[in-house]
Amino acid sequence: METSAATGQPSLVQRMIRAARLEPDLYEEVEADQNATTQxxxxxxxxxxxxxxxxxLSAVINSSSGRSPIGALVGPIIAALIGWxxxxxxxxxxxxxxxxxxxxxxxxxxxIGFAQSPGILNILSFIPILGGIISLVVAIWLLxxxxxxxxxxxxxxxxxxxxxxxxxxxxxxxxxxxxxxxGFGAAAVLGR
Numbered sequence: 001m002e003t004s005a006a007t008g009q010p011s012l013v014q015r016m017i018r019a020a021r022l023e024p025d026l027y028e029e030v031e032a033d034q035n036a037t038t039q040x041x042x043x044x045x046x047x048x049x050x051x052x053x054x055x056x057l058s059a060v061i062n063s064s065s066g067r068s069p070i071g072a073l074v075g076p077i078i079a080a081l082i083g084w085x086x087x088x089x090x091x092x093x094x095x096x097x098x099x100x101x102x103x104x105x106x107x108x109x110x111x112i113g114f115a116q117s118p119g120i121l122n123i124l125s126f127i128p129i130l131g132g133i134i135s136l137v138v139a140i141w142l143l144x145x146x147x148x149x150x151x152x153x154x155x156x157x158x159x160x161x162x163x164x165x166x167x168x169x170x171x172x173x174x175x176x177x178x179x180x181x182x183g184f185g186a187a188a189v190l191g192r
Contacts, residue, residue: 012039019043019114022145027152030110037106040113041081047119048080049073057126080116086175088112091150091168099164101154111149118142 010029015036018026030036052073088108095101095108118141125131143165150168151161 012042015039015114016043016046016117016120019117019145019149020141022148024148024152027111027114027149030114031103031107031153033110034106036110037113040110041084043113044080044084044116045077047116047122048077050120050123051080051125052076054123054125054131058131061126061128083172084109084113084116087168087172090171090175091164094167094171095150095154095156095160095164098167099154099156099160101156101160101164103153103155107153108150111153112146115145115149116142118145 010033015026015030019030030040052075055076056069056073089105091112092103092105092108096103118138121134121138125135127134147158147161147165150164151158154161154164
């Protein structure tokens with residue numbers, strides 16, 4: 001495993017690749033590594049920036065860019081960070097209260113943060129026709145990575161992880177709808 005000479009930490013890039021490969025050992029590793037929370041935050045930001053760049057390029061190619069380039073990048077980062085925090089804590093609550101999983105909120109922050117790694121491919125969403133296919137594949141990949149992350153963090157079986165992920169997603173949709181109703185805008189919250 002590649003590590004940073006300055007910190008002795010495993011390489012962020014290596015961890016992202018392993019997370020995208022859906023390696024359960026990686027999720028166990030970051031679950032246990034309390035210092036990996038900062039790396040998980042960096043993953044969320046990198047993925048949000050990649051998606052923002054892909055969206056901005058798509059808008060430019062389609063001549064529909066009504067947003068400023070800075071707004072196109074900053075908005076998705078803020079939305080991704082809020083989504084990561086909400087998703088992690090909602091999943092923690094559902095997994096520990098409904099399905100008797102064992103984890104801390106920090107463990108879910110780390111595993112769910114790294115589960116966002118495949119989202120870096122959304123930088124390619126601007127490619128005509130192929131971009132939509134890439135986005136669909138990435139969305140499915142992110143869902144599967146989320147299930148693996150939840151399973152490993154909460155220490156239970158795949159069935160409970162799938163149920164926790166679905167219930168967490170439904171709760172996030174309700175929270176997003178409530179925020180939209182209150183005037184925060186669903187697109188801003190979901191990063192779209």
